[in-house]
Amino acid sequence: MSEPSQLDTFLGQRGVGRPLGQVLEGSLSSGLKIRLDPGFTLERLAVGRYVVIHGRQTGITFFGLITDIALEASDPGLIHRPPQGDDHFALDVYQGEVAYGTLHVSPMLMLEDDQDQPRPIKTIPSHFSHVFEASAEDVARVFGEEDETHFYVGTPLDMEAVQVNLDLARFVERSSGVFGKTGTGKSFITRTILAGIVQSGLASTLIFDMHNDYGWSVKDEAGREYKGLRQLYQDGRVSVITLDEVTSRARGSKIDGRLTIGYEDLEPEDVEMLASLLGLTDVQTQALYFLHRRLGKNWIGRLLSETEQDDDLQDMIDTGRIVPGTLGAIRRKFESFFPRMGFLVEGAADRVVDDIFQRLSIGTSVVLEFGNYGNTLAAYVLVANYLTRRIHARYVQMKNLAAGGKAEEPRPLVIVIEEAHKFLDPQIAAHTIFGAIARELRKYNVTLLIVDQRPSGIEDEVMSQIGTRVTCLLDNDADIRAVFSGVSGASTLREVLARLDTRQQALILGHAVPMPVVVRTRDYDQDFYASITDGPVADPARGETLFGE
Numbered sequence: 001m002s003e004p005s006q007l008d009t010f011l012g013q014r015g016v017g018r019p020l021g022q023v024l025e026g027s028l029s030s031g032l033k034i035r036l037d038p039g040f041t042l043e044r045l046a047v048g049r050y051v052v053i054h055g056r057q058t059g060i061t062f063f064g065l066i067t068d069i070a071l072e073a074s075d076p077g078l079i080h081r082p083p084q085g086d087d088h089f090a091l092d093v094y095q096g097e098v099a100y101g102t103l104h105v106s107p108m109l110m111l112e113d114d115q116d117q118p119r120p121i122k123t124i125p126s127h128f129s130h131v132f133e134a135s136a137e138d139v140a141r142v143f144g145e146e147d148e149t150h151f152y153v154g155t156p157l158d159m160e161a162v163q164v165n166l167d168l169a170r171f172v173e174r175s176s177g178v179f180g181k182t183g184t185g186k187s188f189i190t191r192t193i194l195a196g197i198v199q200s201g202l203a204s205t206l207i208f209d210m211h212n213d214y215g216w217s218v219k220d221e222a223g224r225e226y227k228g229l230r231q232l233y234q235d236g237r238v239s240v241i242t243l244d245e246v247t248s249r250a251r252g253s254k255i256d257g258r259l260t261i262g263y264e265d266l267e268p269e270d271v272e273m274l275a276s277l278l279g280l281t282d283v284q285t286q287a288l289y290f291l292h293r294r295l296g297k298n299w300i301g302r303l304l305s306e307t308e309q310d311d312d313l314q315d316m317i318d319t320g321r322i323v324p325g326t327l328g329a330i331r332r333k334f335e336s337f338f339p340r341m342g343f344l345v346e347g348a349a350d351r352v353v354d355d356i357f358q359r360l361s362i363g364t365s366v367v368l369e370f371g372n373y374g375n376t377l378a379a380y381v382l383v384a385n386y387l388t389r390r391i392h393a394r395y396v397q398m399k400n401l402a403a404g405g406k407a408e409e410p411r412p413l414v415i416v417i418e419e420a421h422k423f424l425d426p427q428i429a430a431h432t433i434f435g436a437i438a439r440e441l442r443k444y445n446v447t448l449l450i451v452d453q454r455p456s457g458i459e460d461e462v463m464s465q466i467g468t469r470v471t472c473l474l475d476n477d478a479d480i481r482a483v484f485s486g487v488s489g490a491s492t493l494r495e496v497l498a499r500l501d502t503r504q505q506a507l508i509l510g511h512a513v514p515m516p517v518v519v520r521t522r523d524y525d526q527d528f529y530a531s532i533t534d535g536p537v538a539d540p541a542r543g544e545t546l547f548g549e
């Protein structure tokens with residue numbers, strides 16, 4: 001029996017298998033280059049997998065993610081004179097020694113011997129440190145256990161036994177985003193995360209449900225039905241408020257209320273957000289403010305009726321305060337939109353905001369179901385802005401009262417919006433409530449969860465405030481760049497993102513995970529429902545009796 005080599009002894013002491021390779025060079029910011037041991041083949045590796053690196057002189061263990069894989073040769077002449085395909089002897093000699101594989105690894109975390117929690121990386125392993133494939137235990141140690149505030153959302157690539165748990169407390173603390181091309185699983189992972197938030201009671205959520213993905217039940221492309229949040233939580237923790245009762249009822253949805261907005265509740269600020277969608281010019285948009293001042297609360301109702309019978313309007317034209325062409329254009333554009341929106345009613349209906357605020361403040365999540373109105377982007381933008389502005393204002397008020405000791409802290413709120421680039425594009429993000437919420441961080445306990453397929457359309461400054469990014473496959477360069485904006489060292493993750501499967505895989509990075517991770521997202525199925533039903537029971541103080549069945 002041959003003597004164990006020094007390396008084997010070293011590895012035996014550490015209880016690890018043979019190394020994948022050794023650290024050759026690199027830096028903290030650009031990542032490490034690893035030379036692959038000839039005993040391993042590149043063909044079995046994949047970007048997105050983890051490695052651990054044992055520091056040579058210290059007891060520090062480093063965690064890193066494979067971000068690129070390459071072939072290299074130490075003899076540059078080799079590529080001009082490659083060994084012939086049938087010369088196995090030459091192939092074997094060259095393979096691994098003169099020609100070898102390299103891995104590019106982004107170091108993510110370090111774990112010191114005397115600690116049990118890994119910390120963010122501050123240094124790198126020294127030259128020739130040994131690199132190993134991370135074991136399931138290594139990865140499980142990093143992502144910890146599922147508990148009241150850590151929610152299982154998926155498994156790392158090729159590690160079905162390991163759970164990746166999102167730190168929900170951190171997730172709701174800052175705005176977050178779910179990105180990906182159409183059909184990659186954004187709505188499914190979003191629904192999973194929202195179920196976790198509801199389960200944890202850490203925040204209320206207000207979901208502007210454009211495509212009817214979250215309420216009672218959801219159908220996928222193949223016609224399979226899945227439970228929505230309202231069906232998962234039938235104890236009053238989730239309410240569905242619909243804009244389109246007929247469609248909601250036809251879909252068999254249980255609903256807890258109907259949203260109506262009165263014409264008199266709408267302010268020019270609410271309509272201004274629709275300017276580009278309705279085709280209002282700058283001049284016409286400015287005129288809205290003037291018309292509102294002149295016509296008072298019922299300005300929209302009056303603009304929609306006969307001008308000839310409205311003395312004030314007639315007077316404005318006669319005295320030249322408004323050009324007939326401008327007025328005519330505004331009226332035409334209003335007529336093409338407002339009367340078609342069945343959730344808009346004559347007069348005022350402002351109890352709706354009170355009702356929704358009330359639910360949110362006791363911890364009930366609200367799914368605002370758009371029914372068929374989800375097909376009209378202007379309806380979505382109008383309602384999302386209308387409610388968010390008013391609910392946010394209540395949160396500001398309540399937070400200020402709480403600061404003076406006159407009220408309780410408002411319960412954290414996560415507002416979920418889809419097609420976010422329509423709200424947060426660089427031209428309007430500066431004025432919208434959504435831009436403001438993203439920028440003010442969690443000052444008033446309100447954060448956003450943005451679901452979008454085109455992150456490049458979202459203003460940079462807003463994107464850079466996004467704490468946790470869950471990204472499914474994206475293939476447009478600009479979108480990929482946008483997802484990484486404001487994340488240091490993230491450019492190395494690009495290859496990982498571009499190589500995701502077309503469905504049900506996501507790269508999660510940021511505030512709510514200890515290190516970036518590629519997951520196969522948790523199946524949204526019977527087992528999932530069961531885990532929710534068997535989970536912790538709702539706190540009765542949250543008002544089951546108020547809204548329960």
Ligand SMILES: Nc1ncnc2c1ncn2[C@@H]1O[C@H](COP(=O)(O)OP(=O)(O)OP(=O)(O)O)[C@@H](O)[C@H]1O
Pocket residue numbers: 180181182183184185186187188189219220221222453503504521522523524525
């Ligand atoms: N976690 C999951 N569990 C079960 N099925 C899933 C899961 N994720 C995705 N799918 C499948 O993939 C399909 C597409 O997912 P989803 O509707 O979430 O995509 P999307 O990114 O929201 O698309 P769009 O941009 O068109 O809204 C689903 O209909 C479902 O069949």
Ligand SMILES: [Mg+2]
Pocket residue numbers: 186187188211213
């Ligand atoms: Mg979707």
